Amino acid sequence: MSENSSLPQRFTDWFATRGWRLRDHQAAMLAAGRAGEHALLVAATGAGKTLAGFLPSLVDLAEAPAKGLHTLYISPLKALAVDVQRNLLTPIAEIGLDIRVEARSGDTPADRKARQKSNPPHILNTTPESLSLLLSHPDSLTLFAGLRTVVVDEIHAFADGKRGDLLSLSLARLQRIAPHLRRVGLSATIADPDLYRAWLAPDGDIDAVRLVAGDPGAEPEIDILLPTAEDGVVRVPWSGHSGSYAAEPVMRLIEANRTTLVFCNTRSLAELTFQELWKHNDQALPIGVHHGSLAREARRKVEAAMARGDLRALVATASLDLGVDWGAVDLVVQMGAPKGSSRLLQRIGRANHRLDEASRALVVPGNRFEYLEARAALDAVEAGERDPDQFHPGSLDVLAQHIMACACAAPFSEAALLDEVRGAMPYSGLTAEEFGRVLGFIRDGGYALKAYDRFRRLAPDGTAPDGSPMWRVSHPRFVTQHRMNAGIIVDAPLLTVRFNNGRQLGTVEEFFASTLSLGDTFFFSGLSLEVVGIKDTDLIVKATSRPARIPTYVGARMALTTNLAGRVREFLCDRDQWPRFPDDVREWLEAQDRRSVLPQPGQLLVETFPRDGSHYMVAYPFEGWNAHQSLGMLVTRRMETQGLQPLGFQASDYALVCHSIVPVTDPASLFSADILADEFVDWVEGSALLKRAFREVAVIGGLVERHHPGRRKSGKQVTFSTDLIYDVLRKYEPDHLLLKAAWADARRRLTDVGRLGDLLDRAADTMLHVTLDRVSPLAVPALIMIGRESVAQGAADDALFEEAETIAQEAMAQS
Amino acid sequence: MVPLSFAGRDFIATREGALFCTDSRALIVADLHLEKASWYARMGQLLPPYDSLATLDRIEQLADRLDAAALWCLGDNFHDVGGPARLPAGARARLERLGRRLDLHWIVGNHDPQLTETFGGSAHEEAWLGGIALRHIARRGARGAELSGHFHPKLRLSVRGHRVARPCFVRAGDRIVLPAFGSLTGGMAAFDPAIADALGPIEAAMIVVSGRLLTFPNAPAALSRPHAMAQCAGRST
Missing domain, CATH: 3.40.50.300 (P-loop containing nucleotide triphosphate hydrolases)
Known part of the structure; x- marks a missing residue:
């Protein structure tokens, strides 16, 4: 109650005119603000979360008006920043507060950006990338010197990724500039709030962050x-x-x-x-x-x-x-x-x-x-159960980008910066050696062959009071280069979809466009479109009434979470649950029980059966699409070695289907844990996965410049592909920092190697192999899946060229 | 390595994109673009400084395998005029070794119009090898057999949804454009009008795969349809 009464009368009146009362979590956030404590608010959407985040700042500014930047609001989306600004302006206007709020993003006009620095608003709404760019300017040291609060919205949506890494580093920097800065996180309901408290806290000190829970709200x-x-x-x-x-x-x-x-x-x-x-x-x-x-x-x-x-x-x-x-x-x-x-x-x-x-x-x-x-x-x-989150060590390519941003702002002491960086939770375990390698990478590429001493981006700048070396950016053009290329989101190469008259409809990945031919139809932006040409980076289309092919997009998929997978496994063997299901689902499970086996939650069921002249093996690990996709690649390689002549596989969130000419009789030999040691490295290095990952770390780390909108490729390629760089680097310096970073990404995001490892570890003890004379009921949904992969490894490119030549020769012979 | 009869002479085409003239034992490569990485490094993009080494390693392996007596480089040997001065010691030693054991010839290109060093070889604007003209850029309207580089032709195909791309030879009558040999070189579509403009109507793109020379005829429509090959592939599946 005492916390409640701390709301100034003007605010209480405004709440009343709205027909609202101060909610408990809003009062708790206010109390945390008055006590100068960091705070994490966990609440359902619609709980007035954003207002709760801002309220302490509004009250503070109402009670003690001050000039200068008071509060920084960070959201993962520009649109959200704009939206929040709109929502914030209403209470400010209606309460009659003299508070200026502005938004800043890549779209903000240059003159307004300049004004925001010379005459800053009280509250600035921005994104992690724009904040990082602000920190690369020398005047950020004065701009943020008086900063009181930083509010991070939708923290659950991005804290555990690369943008989270970048923001975490920026928060550490802000804290150094403004030591009394208070950090506030706003989150949707999450499984383990302590993980996010640690992420938000300076130096990972969970106890420094007050946890505030919102009203649970009505059950959906x-x-x-x-x-x-x-x-x-x-x-x-x-x-x-x-x-x-x-x-x-x-x-x-x-x-x-x-x-x-x-x-x-x-x-x-x-x-x-x-x-x-x-x-x-x-x-x-x-x-x-x-x-x-x-x-x-x-x-x-x-x-x-x-x-x-x-x-x-x-x-x-x-x-x-x-x-x-x-x-x-x-x-x-x-x-x-x-x-x-x-x-x-x-x-x-x-x-x-x-x-x-x-x-x-x-x-x-x-x-x-x-x-x-x-x-x-x-x-x-x-049951109130949430998906567990996993935090990973921070990415080194992001760290490289951040260090360059710091260097652009001012000369820095090596030891002081390492200390600051370790204050960000994702980098708390960073060793001095790793930090030194990242620094070396920024300075001269970090190559074992010291070829680029003359082209160093960082130059020595004396010695800090602590005796540590100081570094500065060696030429202003590297500052410009950093600001033009910084950013965390690296898109796949895209083509613009447009009509002949120039009207643009959107973009598709180059990969998808390359599968289209003239006259093909696809469905996009709510229209049926026919391909009429490809010009530079544009896919030219016209509207058509012909039926459309559906566009397919590549990219990592959302995988089934472990807790839902666990529940689905329980359903399979817990007959008491079955009466809740529709008749045909129940009959499907009963048929599986009769014809094959319903696995216990701990068991890995593997079925083998002949079908259509080839042999099928269906495994049900329930580890999600990404892990199954990786497993499919590895298992079919091993089948190849065993002479089983695999033809292809299909992965789903639940199961992996492999088919081959020779039947699998010993699945345990395919699912052994050593597959991760032997075949995994070969496969990842030979696949496009690592090249894709390398492209991202090379751009984020600042090795290559990204394409800028408006700067188009002409007929002749104006830039080199990161694939070529990858090939050279892998051959001549396989331990290079960026290759390590690419590997980390490939393991974590592209292959889900964590879940794959868990699966293989328990496979030997829990495998239940059933030999059937025909397809089992449980296998049917897995078998008729989209996204089949045919086995195409090793000299696969060669085979594709040979196939294309035959077809092309045939086509030419007929004409 | 595949035999290729061209201008009445016997050649061997290699998977790496080189030609080898069997009677003169001359190895011919185009567009090495040595020290391309350090050129970018000068501009602030610190690409791996191993591109020259990677390119020269491959040349050395080919020269060993074919027992070459001469090496002809068809221009854009260095990415820029300052390239030779930036060569790291290891790559320089490799190049000097090649110059000692081989008859080394440099045709100059638009990237390296003056060659400040020849590494024991000699530099030429253009040259003749047994009646075949060697040039950096195919001369428009020229008659007679010719080998050239400059365009970095690359074959891009889409087969059953898989995209593949590889540097290729481009042939028009008795004239051939070689693919770029350098390790950090990109590519231009094999049937790009710019190549046809210099070379004349292109007959085919060629690559060496699994001991065979694969020939991809240039469909007449391909000039105006960049993905014509993809259509060929698409129809049959």
């Missing part, structure tokens, strides 16, 4: 939408991810609600869903589509229409996951499996921002496994 109402045939019988599809059977009922729900958000797990599914919904949109209601491949203008337009309440439904991907406030959404539909309980909750949180009313949501499973996963997610939500 979540249902599973099941397809019902005309005869009234529920039939869950055998396979697929799309849930396209649901288009009509979902369209009817859109009609019955004010605004509906339809979430899809992939961009292609979003395009497909939009197309299917449109077929049933008899009333021609305004519905839109939003995903990361659409042109920025197109996305902005859709976001604006949504904010105005002009749209009745929006089909979206994770690009809309973060908390931009759309206000009036009253139903959330999740197409396909939710993949994790936290993700599902965060998406559901987008509906109904009034905390005391239940949010309504609907999950639409695409197949029987997805049904079990949806069921598991609902149970997990009800």
Whole structure:
């Protein structure tokens, strides 16, 4: 109560006119502010989290008006920063506070950026990248000297990735500039708040961060939408991810609600869903589509229409996951499996921002496994179970970028900077040797062959009082170069999709574009499009009424989380649960029990059976798509060595299917743990994975300049490919820092080697091999999957060239 | 390594993108772009300083395997005029060793119009090798057999959804453009109009794969359709 009373009268009155009262967590945040403590607020969407984060700053500025930058607000999205600014301006205006709020991002005009430095606002809203850039300017030392508070929003969404690493380093730097700086984190509900407290705290001191829990709010109402045939019988599809059977009922729900958000797990599914919904949109209601491949203008337009309440439904991907406030959404539909309980909750949180009313949501499973996963997610939500997060040591390429930013601002002492960097949790274990290597990399490339002494980017600058060497940037052009190229998000090479008249629709990955031919049709941006040409970096299209192929995009996928996987495993063997399932799902499990085996949660079931003239092996590790994909690559290599003549494999979140000419009789020999030592390194080094990872670390680390918008490749290549650099470096200096960084990325994100290792460790003891005379019921959804990989390794490129030549010769012979 | 009959002479085409004239024992390579990495390093991009070494290692291996008596480099031997001065000691020693054991010839290119050092060899604007002209850039409208570089031709294909790319030879009658041999060199589409403009109508792109010379005919439409090869591949699957 005493905390409550600390709200100034003006604020209390404003709360009253709004019909609000100060919530407990808002009061607790205020108390933390008055006590000068760091704080982490964990609360559901709609709990007034943002206001709770800002309230201490507003009160402080109201009670003790001061000039200069008081509070820095960091969000992972520019749009969010802008949105928050809008929300913040209302209370400031209505309470009548003399507080200036501005936003800063890559889009902010140069004159305003300059003004923000000479005459800073009280509150500045920005992104991790823009903050890092600010810190590369010498005047950041004065700009941030009086900074009191930094608020990090949506901390759960990015703290454990590279942008989190960058922000963590920037926070350490800010703390050095403004020692009394108070750090505030805002998070959705998370499994282990202490992980985030440690991340937020200076020097990882958890106890320095007060944990504030928001009101839990009303339980969401979540249902599973099941397809019902005309005869009234529920039939869950055998396979697929799309849930396209649901288009009509979902369209009817859109009609019955004010605004509906339809979430899809992939961009292609979003395009497909939009197309299917449109077929049933008899009333021609305004519905839109939003995903990361659409042109920025197109996305902005859709976001604006949504904010105005002009749209009745929006089909979206994770690009809309973060908390931009759309206000009036009253139903959330999740197409396909939710993949994790936290993700599902965060998406559901987008509906109904009034905390005391239940949010309504609907999950639409695409197949029987997805049904079990949806069921598991609902149970997990009800039990209050969240997906566990994992933090990793900070990336060295990000550290290189940060050190360069610091160097751009002012000369630095080596020892002092190492000390500062270790204060950031992801880098707390950084050794002096590693730090020295990163420094060497920035200075002259860090090569064993000292060829670049003349081209050093850092020059010695005397000795610090602590006796440590000082370094400064050797030429101003390196400062410009850093600022032009800094950033954490490295996109795959993209082509712009546009009409002949120049109108741009968005971008597709070069990889996808290369699979298209003239006259091919694909579905994009809600339109059926025909390819009419490729010009430089543009894919030229025209609208068509012909049916479309669906675009496929590459990229790591969201994998099923361990806790949902655990629940699905329980479902398989716990017959007491089965009466809750639709008849056909129950019958499917019963048939599996009769014909094969239902594995116990600890068991790794492996089935082998002949089919269509070849032999199949289906394993059910439940470790998620990424780990299974890696496993498929490794297992088929080993099958090759054993002379089993593998033909290909398919990975899903649940299972791995391999097929071969010779049957597998000893699966244990394929799933042994030494596969990670022997085949894994060979495979990763020979695959495109490491080159892809290298490209990213080379750009983030500042080895190569990235492409700038507006600077296009001409017919002749103006820059070298990082693949060529990779090849040379791997041969002549395999221990180079950037190769190590690429390996770390490949292990962690691209192959999910952690889960793969767990799987292989227990495989020998828990494997249950069943030999069948034909396909088992459980194998069917796994067998009819999208995303098959044919075995193409070693001299595979050669084979492809040979194949192409034969075809080309044939084609030419006929004409 | 595949036999290739060209301008009435016997050659061997290699997987690495070199040609070897069997009777004169001359090894021919184009566009080494030595010290490209250090050129970028001067501009602030500190690329690995091993590109010259990597290129020269491959030349040395080829010269050993083929027992070459001469080496002809068809221009853009160094990425820039300052390249020779920046050669690291190891790469310099490698190059000098080549100059001692081989008859070394440099054709100058647009990147290295003056060659400040020849490493025991000699420099030429252009040269003749048994009736075949050796040039950096194919001379427009020239008659007679010719070998040249400059364009860095590269074959890019999409086969069953897999994208593959490899440096290639481009042939028009008795004229051939060699692929770039340098370890940090990029590429230009094999059927790019710019190449046809200098060389005349392109007949085919060629690469050496698994001991065979694969020939990719240039479909007439390919000039205006950059992904024509992909279409060929796409139709049959």
